[in-house]
Structure formats: structure tokens, C-alpha cells
Amino acid sequence: MVCFNCKSQIPDNVTSCPNCGAPVMYQTQVKKEVKLRRWQRWMLYAVIAVVFIGMTAYAVKIYLDNAALMTRVAAVTQNLETARQELDTTKKTLSDSQGQLSQSKSEISQYQGQISDAQNQITQLTEGQKALTQKTEEYQKTINTQAQSLQGYQQFRNDLGVDNANVFNTLVQLGIGTSNKDFYKIKIADYNLGNGTDTDKDGLSDTVEAALGTNPAKADTNGNGYNDKMEILAGYNPVGTGKSPLDENFARANSGKILIQIDGKKEAWYVNPKDLKRYYLGRPGDAVKALQALQNISAQ
Numbered sequence: 001m002v003c004f005n006c007k008s009q010i011p012d013n014v015t016s017c018p019n020c021g022a023p024v025m026y027q028t029q030v031k032k033e034v035k036l037r038r039w040q041r042w043m044l045y046a047v048i049a050v051v052f053i054g055m056t057a058y059a060v061k062i063y064l065d066n067a068a069l070m071t072r073v074a075a076v077t078q079n080l081e082t083a084r085q086e087l088d089t090t091k092k093t094l095s096d097s098q099g100q101l102s103q104s105k106s107e108i109s110q111y112q113g114q115i116s117d118a119q120n121q122i123t124q125l126t127e128g129q130k131a132l133t134q135k136t137e138e139y140q141k142t143i144n145t146q147a148q149s150l151q152g153y154q155q156f157r158n159d160l161g162v163d164n165a166n167v168f169n170t171l172v173q174l175g176i177g178t179s180n181k182d183f184y185k186i187k188i189a190d191y192n193l194g195n196g197t198d199t200d201k202d203g204l205s206d207t208v209e210a211a212l213g214t215n216p217a218k219a220d221t222n223g224n225g226y227n228d229k230m231e232i233l234a235g236y237n238p239v240g241t242g243k244s245p246l247d248e249n250f251a252r253a254n255s256g257k258i259l260i261q262i263d264g265k266k267e268a269w270y271v272n273p274k275d276l277k278r279y280y281l282g283r284p285g286d287a288v289k290a291l292q293a294l295q296n297i298s299a300q
């Protein structure tokens with residue numbers, strides 16, 4: 001038999017171990033004890049195995065989770081990279097669009113400048129057209145005036161006899177077109193002002209009144225108490241108020257000349273060098289007679 005305590009061989013009939021003194025148990029009890037110890041050992045192994053398996057499983061789970069996480073991280077990283085590339089592409093597109101927008105703005109600015117220039121040109125053209133229209137109207141008036149003058153001269157010529165044709169030509173060539181404004185600067189001679197019909201009996205014939213601008217049916221055109229002829233000979237304005245703007249220097253500069261009223265009905269006046277007054281030559285026939293009479297006066 002073996003001592004349970006010191007494992008030495010002891011006799012079967014002893015109650016305690018002669019070597020260590022430990023009490024000797026019965027065989028059955030020893031077997032139970034060994035069985036219990038063995039069971040406890042197996043239990044320990046089982047626990048260790050379970051713990052090992054559990055830890056291994058846990059480690060495997062961690063590894064797998066980690067691998068899945070890494071896969072997801074890789075996928076997310078890939079997605080981020082793709083997103084970053086798309087962002088870069090978008091940024092580039094935006095940059096290009098901004099460049100195009102800037103260019104478009106520049107072109108719009110250029111077009112606006114061109115539109116502004118075109119509008120200025122249109123304005124200038126419109127003004128030019130207005131000026132051209134005005135000039136055309138003025139030229140047309142001049143042409144009409146010349147046509148009327150020509151018609152007047154033609155009538156003038158028809159009214160003259162053949163014998164007086166040369167005198168008429170001389171009169172036309174010598175005649176200087178003069179405005180009423182300048183006529184007012186020269187005194188009027190009391191010579192043949194009343195020749196012909198005198199409707200209002202003021203001493204001025206109707207044709208003379210037409211040349212002077214007074215009313216042939218009213219002896220006192222401006223109603224100031226003095227009849228038209230009195231005012232004219234005294235150097236006053238029979239139509240308005242005040243005196244006529246007489247200018248002897250102007251009369252002297254035109255002395256000996258025949259002046260034609262371009263503002264009226266083309267009546268002719270002669271400025272006599274002797275008295276610096278203008279003599280009414282009137283209608284063509286009268287003009288020739290008046291010139292002949294004036295020549296006689298000068299010869300005396």
C-alpha cells in the first residue's frame with residue numbers, strides 16, 4: 001500500500017504511515033479521493049479549455065470585426081477619395097465657369113460700349129438728318145424765291161415795250177437784292193409815291209403801300225394820328241412805333257444803285273447820289289419812266 005501523504009510503500013495493516021505518520025485511509029476512501037481529484041482536474045482542464053476556446057473565439061471575432069471594419073474603412077476611404085476627386089472636378093468646372101462668366105461679362109461690357117456708340121451715331125445721324133431737312137427746306141425756299149423772281153422779271157419784261165427792253169436788262173443787271181431791314185436805313189423821296197390808284201387817299205399809291213408794308217385801305221395804318229405818307233417822309237415807322245433806323249453812310253455806299261426788295265414783291269428803288277434818298281421805281285413800266293425822268297432831272 002502507498003501512503004496517501006508521502007507516497008511511500010507501507011504495510012496493508014497499519015493505520016498510520018510509519019514514515020510520515022499520516023493516518024492511512026481505507027482503499028475505497030482513497031479511490032474516492034483519487035476520483036474526486038481526477039474529476040476536479042478534468043473540470044479544471046475543461047474550464048481552461050472553455051476559457052481558451054472562448055478567448056480564441058473572441059479573438060477570432062475581434063479579428064473578423066476588425067477585418068470588416070478595415071473593409072468598411074477602406075470603402076469609406078475610397079468613397080472619400082472619389083468624393084474628393086469629384087469635388088476637385090466640380091471646383092475645376094466652377095473655376096472654368098467663373099472664367100467664362102468673367103469673359104461673358106467682359107463681352108457684355110464691350111457690347112454695351114458698342115451699343116452706346118451706335119446710339120450716339122444714331123443721335124448724330126438724326127441731328128444730321130434734321131439739319132439736312134432744314135437745309136433742304138431753306139434751299140427749296142431759295143429756289144422758290146428765285147422762281148418767283150424769275151417769274152416777276154418775266155412779267156416785268158412782258159410789261160415793257162420792245163424799245164425799253166435794253167433799259168430793262170440794264171435795270172435787272174444793276175439791281176442789288178436788299179432786305180427790308182437795310183431799306184429802312186435810307187430816306188424816301190417824295191417823288192412818284194402817289195402815282196396810280198390810291199384807295200385810302202393818303203398820298204401813297206396802293207403799289208407803293210404794298211412795297212412799304214402799310215395798309216392800302218387805311219390812311220393811318222398804326223392809328224397814331226399821322227397818316228402813312230407823313231410818317232414816311234418824316235422818317236418815322238408808319239406800321240409800328242418810333243423812327244426808322246436811318247443810316248446816311250449806308251445810303252452813301254449805295255448811292256447811284258438800284259436796289260431790289262428781296263423781302264417784298266421785288267419792287268425796285270433807286271438811290272439818288274444827289275440827296276441820298278431812295279426813289280420808288282415801282283413796276284417795270286414805271287421803273288423805266290422813272291429812270292428816264294430821273295435822267296432828265298439830273299441833266300437839268
Ligand SMILES: [Ca+2]
Nearest residue numbers: 200201202204
Ligand atoms: Ca394810299
Ligand SMILES: [Ca+2]
Nearest residue numbers: 220224226227
Ligand atoms: Ca400813322
